[in-house]
Amino acid sequence: MxxxxxxxxxxxxxxxxxxxxxxxEGNVSVPSFxxxxxMNVEDxxxxxxxxxxxxxxxxxxxxxxxxWVSGDTAETNLGTFQLPCDIPxxxxxxxxxxxxxxxxxxxxxxGKRINYPYYESVTLTDVILAEQDTTNLGxxxxxxxxKSRMKVLWQxxxxxxxxxxSLDSVVMPFTSLDSVRSGYGSxxxxxxxxxxxxxxxxxxxxxxSDPSAIVYIEMDYWSxxxxxxxxxxxxxxxxxNVLKSHMTIYGKPEKGWQKIYINIGSLxxxxxxxxxxxxxxxxxxxxxxxxxxxxxxxxxxxxxx
Numbered sequence: 001m002x003x004x005x006x007x008x009x010x011x012x013x014x015x016x017x018x019x020x021x022x023x024x025e026g027n028v029s030v031p032s033f034x035x036x037x038x039m040n041v042e043d044x045x046x047x048x049x050x051x052x053x054x055x056x057x058x059x060x061x062x063x064x065x066x067x068w069v070s071g072d073t074a075e076t077n078l079g080t081f082q083l084p085c086d087i088p089x090x091x092x093x094x095x096x097x098x099x100x101x102x103x104x105x106x107x108x109x110x111g112k113r114i115n116y117p118y119y120e121s122v123t124l125t126d127v128i129l130a131e132q133d134t135t136n137l138g139x140x141x142x143x144x145x146x147k148s149r150m151k152v153l154w155q156x157x158x159x160x161x162x163x164x165x166s167l168d169s170v171v172m173p174f175t176s177l178d179s180v181r182s183g184y185g186s187x188x189x190x191x192x193x194x195x196x197x198x199x200x201x202x203x204x205x206x207x208x209s210d211p212s213a214i215v216y217i218e219m220d221y222w223s224x225x226x227x228x229x230x231x232x233x234x235x236x237x238x239x240x241n242v243l244k245s246h247m248t249i250y251g252k253p254e255k256g257w258q259k260i261y262i263n264i265g266s267l268x269x270x271x272x273x274x275x276x277x278x279x280x281x282x283x284x285x286x287x288x289x290x291x292x293x294x295x296x297x298x299x300x301x302x303x304x305x
Contacts, residue, residue: 031088032129035136036063038083039102041119044143052157054182054298057220059259060142062103064115070096080113092131098124102142107247108260116261117214117304120145145304153206154280154301158187168200174295181220181257181297189294191225191284201232201281206301211274214304215265224253225284225292229262232281233272243281244271251292264301 039060049055065078065087080103081087089095102119106112115121119142129135144150156166160175165187174180174188191198208215217229230245246267249260268278280301284294 029090030131031090032092032131033134034065034087034089034098034127034129035134036065036081036083036085036087036100036138036140037136038139039063039100039122039142040139042141042143044146047144047147049144049147049152050155052155052159052183052298054157054220055155055300057182057259057298058119059104059261060102060116060119061105061110062113063140064101064103066099066101067091067095068097068099069094075099086134089129092129095127095129096125098127100124100140104261106261106263108249108258108262118144118150118216118302149304151303151305152300153208153303154202154204154299156187156296156299157183158185158297159183160185166203168203170198170200171296179222179295181222181295183297186295186297189227189282189284189296191286191292191294193286193289193291196286198284198286199282202279202301205277205279207276208268208274208278208303209276210305211269212305213265215263215268215278216302217262217264217280217299218259218302219262219299220257220259220297221249222253222255222257222295223249223251223293225251225286225290225294227251227282227284227294229264230281230283231264231267231272232279233275233277242272245283248285251294257295257297
């Protein structure tokens, strides 16, 4: 190779390497970290869902995180991380956009974690990362999606007052302020040792006309006894209403108050073939012959269509 061609070759190689390095600027072999402490739910002033504080109780168990940097051809999904978490990122410098999706345990099962469709994703912009350093995003606040998309067919906060409950009369008021979940009251169902079960249901049948609707029951509970959640549906089979359980929740009093997101739409679609009228139904179970208590608060039947 003559001297001129050799010089051109060296220049071309140098330019190629420089261009390649410039093209992938920001990718590093030593990670920086994003820390997220927790995620909670706040009211959206434009919607003003409820005056009850209990409306916004949540149990956002994890987050799914997606980032995008100017010049990238696509977003990068970093994955799903249980809170609190330190998320490794093979980038440093400015991250143009971070998308944080709230993740919950569907039906209270860790293996069924989902991006909860009723909570908004949160977008952060121009977040700076430094190699081997942690950028702490703290507690992230999300909101329910807008009222134009989400309908609350039923809500029960168990606040004191005459005829305030929309559940069967076996649910009694409970107002010990050191033990209620939120506000000034909760509901309690007591089962005696000689009772095999106690059932109760909403006093109203609710109508869902869109068969493609996403339907969940959200609720807070504290129980030392098992109970099931299902639907009591006015379709007659042999002269009786159809009662079906979606799931059984096991009493764990040591955990105190817990929040659960129940995919009641799965039962509605598979068992009732989207029959438009549904009624939530609960049964306290006693196969051990022991008395027990189920405490309830902040129940919502929510629909997304």
